[in-house]
Amino acid sequence: MIQQIYPQVFHNFRYELNKDMQIAAAHFIPHEAAGKCANMHGHTYFVNITVAGDELDESGFLINFQQLKKIVHGKLDHTLMNDHTDLFSNARAEDFPTTEVVARKIAEIVQAQLDTMPNRPTCVQVFVRESPTSYVVYRPKAGNR
Structure with missing residues (x-):
């Protein structure tokens, strides 16, 4: 299990969802x-x-965690x-x-998917740690957006 403290992004949305994943x-x-x-x-x-967003979808999610993993991890994991x-x-x-750029491209991939959803959530931050001592927000x- 990843246990990490991330920089917070300030926004005015009612809901905030965070999804952690590892990409090799x-x-x-x-x-x-x-x-x-x-x-x-x-x-x-x-x-x-x-x-983040103000409205949930018909199943009660901003976006399903599995959907986020599929569009990011499914595309980039174990690739060049x-x-x-x-x-x-x-x-x-x-x-x-x-x-x-990896962080920006992940945000773009996620936002493109979010833009297709009726509840219109927003990707407000992507954190990418490359090594134990180096990360980008x-x-x-x-x-x-």
């Missing part, structure tokens, strides 16, 4: 300034996704992130599979 994946950063990270290597990423050319690019720095700007 490899990546490389295609830039000479990345140092050793330019070589293919792997991590067990610890991910926390925060979804660079192979997901629908998410990452070896040509544009803002799309290299750095931890910052991504929070979409309110106007981009």
Whole structure:
């Protein structure tokens, strides 16, 4: 079981859901300034996704935990992130599979699913821990939700 304290995101929604998961994946950063990270290597990423909203769906959820796991873990676990050319690019720095970009792309994947739901929840934060000493928090700007 993952037991982690995450930075809190402040919002005015009535409900907040958090889903933890681990993703084992490899990546490389295609830039000479990345140092050793330019070589293919792997991590067990610890991910926390925060979804908030005011309305529950017809089954009483903001979103089902299993659905979140399927769209994120099901896509990225045990893969080479660079192979997901629908998410990452070896040509544009803002799309290299750095931890910052991984967090943003997870938020985008989640929000795309949330946008299809009648209760319209919002992904307000994605936390990605790459190693015991390094993590990133991504929070979409309110106007981009």
